Amino acid sequence: MDSPNSELLGLFLEKNQDNQDEEAGEQVGNYQLPTTNYQLPTTNYQLLAMGCFWAILDEAHITLLAVHPDYQGRGLGQALLWGLMQAARDRALERATLEVRESNQPAISLYSKFGFQLAGRRRRYYKDTNEDALILWQSGLQQPEFQAKLTGWHDLASDRLQQSGFSLNVQKLEITRPESRNLS
Numbered sequence: 001m002d003s004p005n006s007e008l009l010g011l012f013l014e015k016n017q018d019n020q021d022e023e024a025g026e027q028v029g030n031y032q033l034p035t036t037n038y039q040l041p042t043t044n045y046q047l048l049a050m051g052c053f054w055a056i057l058d059e060a061h062i063t064l065l066a067v068h069p070d071y072q073g074r075g076l077g078q079a080l081l082w083g084l085m086q087a088a089r090d091r092a093l094e095r096a097t098l099e100v101r102e103s104n105q106p107a108i109s110l111y112s113k114f115g116f117q118l119a120g121r122r123r124r125y126y127k128d129t130n131e132d133a134l135i136l137w138q139s140g141l142q143q144p145e146f147q148a149k150l151t152g153w154h155d156l157a158s159d160r161l162q163q164s165g166f167s168l169n170v171q172k173l174e175i176t177r178p179e180s181r182n183l184s
Helices: 076-090 105-113 146-162
Strands: 006-012 027-032 043-058 060-067 095-101 119-124 131-139 167-169 174-176
Touching: 006 076, 043 076, 043 174, 060 076, 076 105, 076 146, 095 105, 095 119, 105 131
Parallel strands: 060 095
Antiparallel strands: 006 027, 006 043, 027 174, 043 060, 095 131, 119 131, 167 174
16 A cells, blocks of 8 residues: 555545534545555544556556445445546556456446456456456557546436435535435
């Protein structure tokens, strides 16, 4: 985590100050976790989603993209993947890659929406089930047309978040939810 080649993003739910009603006043924001202090802000925040990539040569190798089961299907994964792809472009990386379980259709669908293409297969990659991993790639991150893709993905993520009562602030990749909305 303290490698300058790691990019770690987290989406946290901010609990209200008096902790009487955790649904009121919640805010989800993107924070890059500190590289020297590994303690999460457990008193005021709940981790909802996190993603990580390693910058290897000119490639972003996405090692993690996970959303808490209670918050899946609300657009947080899209927002997080958009943030990772934006960070990869900002780091001047040329392409992105990842492995995904071949049975994980929701993840494969998400990656397909974001332009990832099948590049190969790792046989029996997952030791717990001996399931194959699909290797997905996205290239051209520094091409001018990629910025248009990022804008489209931002809009896609923003629309999905809005349907769930959240909003996306492109300046900080901050996601907020109005107090009057309920997550259920």
